[in-house]
Amino acid sequence: MLAEARRILVIRPDEIGDVVLTVPFLRELRRAAPVAKIALAVKPACRELLEYCPYVDAVYAVDFTSGSARLLRHMCDAWALRLGHESVFGFDLVLLPRRGIDHGDAGFLSHVAAGRGTVMTALGSCKASPNSMHEVMWNLRFLEHCGATLHDDGRLEIWLTAADRRFAAEVIGGVSCIAFGCGAGDAARRWPLDRFAAVAGRLACEFGVLTVQLGASGEPSFGAGLDLVGHTTLRQAAAVMERAALFVGNDSGLKHLAAAVGTPVVEISAFSRCGDPDHPNSPARFHAWGVPQRVVQPPPGASVLAITEIDVASVMAACRDVLATSESACAVPA
Numbered sequence: 001m002l003a004e005a006r007r008i009l010v011i012r013p014d015e016i017g018d019v020v021l022t023v024p025f026l027r028e029l030r031r032a033a034p035v036a037k038i039a040l041a042v043k044p045a046c047r048e049l050l051e052y053c054p055y056v057d058a059v060y061a062v063d064f065t066s067g068s069a070r071l072l073r074h075m076c077d078a079w080a081l082r083l084g085h086e087s088v089f090g091f092d093l094v095l096l097p098r099r100g101i102d103h104g105d106a107g108f109l110s111h112v113a114a115g116r117g118t119v120m121t122a123l124g125s126c127k128a129s130p131n132s133m134h135e136v137m138w139n140l141r142f143l144e145h146c147g148a149t150l151h152d153d154g155r156l157e158i159w160l161t162a163a164d165r166r167f168a169a170e171v172i173g174g175v176s177c178i179a180f181g182c183g184a185g186d187a188a189r190r191w192p193l194d195r196f197a198a199v200a201g202r203l204a205c206e207f208g209v210l211t212v213q214l215g216a217s218g219e220p221s222f223g224a225g226l227d228l229v230g231h232t233t234l235r236q237a238a239a240v241m242e243r244a245a246l247f248v249g250n251d252s253g254l255k256h257l258a259a260a261v262g263t264p265v266v267e268i269s270a271f272s273r274c275g276d277p278d279h280p281n282s283p284a285r286f287h288a289w290g291v292p293q294r295v296v297q298p299p300p301g302a303s304v305l306a307i308t309e310i311d312v313a314s315v316m317a318a319c320r321d322v323l324a325t326s327e328s329a330c331a332v333p334a
Helices: 016-020 023-032 044-050 070-084 106-114 135-145 162-172 193-207 234-242 253-260 312-325
Strands: 007-012 037-042 058-061 093-096 118-121 177-181 210-214 246-250 265-268 293-296
Touching: 007 023, 007 106, 016 044, 016 253, 023 037, 023 135, 037 044, 037 070, 044 058, 044 234, 058 070, 070 106, 093 106, 106 118, 162 234, 177 193, 177 234, 177 253, 193 210, 193 246, 193 312, 210 234, 234 253, 246 253, 246 312, 253 265, 265 312, 293 312
Parallel strands: 007 037, 007 093, 037 058, 093 118, 177 210, 177 246, 246 265, 265 293
Antiparallel strands: none
16 A cells, blocks of 8 residues: 555644654655655644654645634645645545544545545554554554554654754753743643742752743743743744753643653643543553653542642652653753
8 A cells, every 4th residue: 555655645633742743653654655755734833843854745734723614624725735746636645643533624634635545544444453552653553554564663753953952052051951841732731830830949959950931822831940931933942852851741742842852751640540541641642752751640549630639749759760860860962
C-alpha cells in the first residue's frame, strides 16, 4: 500500500501535544515512502511546529472547529489540497492517525481528499492493539498496519530556528531555570495556581534557579519569576524549555514540547492512580515520552479527574527526584 502511493496526505486534526507525538510516525512514513509527495493537514495553531519538518513536503492549516458550514469548508479544503498537489483524482493514500471521536469531521475531509484513493484510519485499523498503548507507539503500530516495516525508536523532534534559540538566550540569559506550564485544555486538568506558586518558590530557593512561566495568551500564571505567558510562539516556548533543567506542569501540549527538546518533565495529572489506563486522560497513553519524567496523580479512590487532591509536597518530591537523577539538572546550554 505505502510502496505504491505517490501522493500521501496525513490529517492530524488534534491539539499541540498530539501533533508533537505524531513526529515519529511522520519520520517512519518518509522512510517507508521515500519518493512520495507527503502533505500534512493540521490546525492553524499547530502549523508552526512542523514548518521545518524534513519528513513532509507541505504543511497545511485546516480549520477543524465546529460550525454549520464546516462540511462545506472541508469540501473546499479537500479540493484545495488535491489541486495543490496536482492530484485531481485525489490522493493515493490518506492517513488519519487518531483514535478518538471525530469531533472535527476529519473523516469527511479524508474521503473527499482521497477521491479515488484509499483512506486508512487508526481507529479502524488498530483494534487489536491495547488502547492503553502510548500514543507514539499506537501511531507507529497503525503505520505498520498500513504496510511499513518499523525501524524507529519513537524519539521526538522539533525543528527550532536560530532566531528561536536567540530569543530564548536573550530572555533567559546565562542562568539556570525551571519552566512551568499552568494551563491545560480544560479547568479539570489545571492544578491550583497557589500550589504552582508554592512549588516555584521552593525550587527557586532550594536550587537557586529562575522560574519561567509559559503558555498561550489568556492562560493562567502565578505572577512570580519570569512570566512569558502569551509572549512567545510555540517554537520560542520550546527553545526556552530547551534551556531549562526541568518542566513542571499540567497535562498539556507544553509537556510534550518539553519532552521533544529533551527536557525532563514532572507532570501533574488530574487522572487518579489505578484509573482505567484506556481513559483518554490516562498518563499511560499520554505521558511525556523519551525523557526522565515523573507523573504525580491523585490517590486511588479519587474521582476520575481530581487534581485538587494533589498536594505541594508530592510535586516537590517528584521534582527533587527528577533533578537528582537527570544529567541536565540545573544545566545552562551554551
